[in-house]
Amino acid sequence: MFKSKKLLVGLAFSALFIGGCSKDASEQEEDVSKVDDEPAIEEPVKEETITAPLTGEIVKEEVTQRPIMVTVNNHPAARPQSGIAAADIIYEMLAEGNVTRFLAVYQSELPENIGPVRSARSYFVDMAKGFNAFYVAHGYSPEAKTMLSNNVVDNINGMNYDGTLFKRSNDRVAPHNSYITSENIVNGAEKVGASMNYSEKVHQAFYEPDERGKIGVETSQVDIYYGNSEYFHNTYVYDHQTNRYGRQSAGVETKDMLTGDALTFANVLFFEMKHQTIDDVGRQDIDLTSGGNAYVFQNGYLREVKWANIDGIPTAVEETGELVKLVPGKSWVHFVPASPGLQTMVKTQP
Incomplete structure (x- = not known):
């Protein structure tokens, strides 16, 4: 749904050069006639190369989609995860003890379904803020809850939309079964009044x-x-x-x-x-x-x-x-x- 967009710009120029001076009208007409018969010289089409901000890959149209960051569960009971192949970047880091979670960053494309979605940490929110990303999580630590309540980043959370924007899978047990579709991410952004237009450039x-x-x-x-x-x-x-x-x-x-x-x-x-x-x-x-x-x-x-x-x-x-x-x-x-x-x-x- 959210395919990366690029603007291809082509410039073509044709040049016609006429030189010399005529001594009389007949010679002038003859010279003009000869020039008109010559084909126009066209310069090669020049195409501007446009790349995706987060991958550096050449794409057809300019990227206008705001980054979307999702906390993805990496507990063994949550594997294999859905939608992670579409992420431009995946960050892996500890959540508690020696258990890690992913921060999947989407901009070039957004998959149909993502999950299992898991809870936020304060440094997850900091990462989303750095990217100016729309942040998606299900649950939060006390510190992250305060940050999200204060709208440090535009976000939606499964604690507020469990069973509506976030759906539970029947083949896994909680808390390893919360998923969200790309459609519901867009719907969630509309609910909270968040723009999905890309306004910040990532330094890479x-x-x-x-x-x-x-x-x-x-x-x-x-x-x-x-x-x-x-x-x-x-x-x-x-x-x-x-x-x-x-x-x-x-x-x-x-x-x-x-x-x-x-x-x-x-x-x-x-x-x-x-x-x-x-x-x-x-x-x-x-x-x-x-x-x-x-x-x-x-x-x-x-x-x-x-x-x-x-x-x-x-x-x-x-x-x-x-x-x-x-x-x-x-x-x-x-x-x-x-x-x-x-x-x-x-x-x-x-």
């Missing part, structure tokens, strides 16, 4: 189509662990033919339940962030602003960079402060605790 740099940056250590596989549970052991394997990464979680290929398609990514990034446990439930507070070490996994190479908060969005940067170029395509971004740190949590294979 991409390689040109003919560029293939190969920087760092050649690496075919990266494994990342959240805690000791195999359920949150994620593996990314590089495919040299497609220049994309496949993903497994707990040894199972990550697929979209809606389409049956396996997810693949052009870029996989890891941001090392300070985490703090804030309550007995194990809820976390994640520092999205201070910056720190990061890894970028692309083109079959892994290298260490930095991350910085740029206009509210944690972003990969070089040591010089310049934006790290991404390979055009979808990206998966991990937020991981600075302690024990990336070196401990990430294992690689050459």
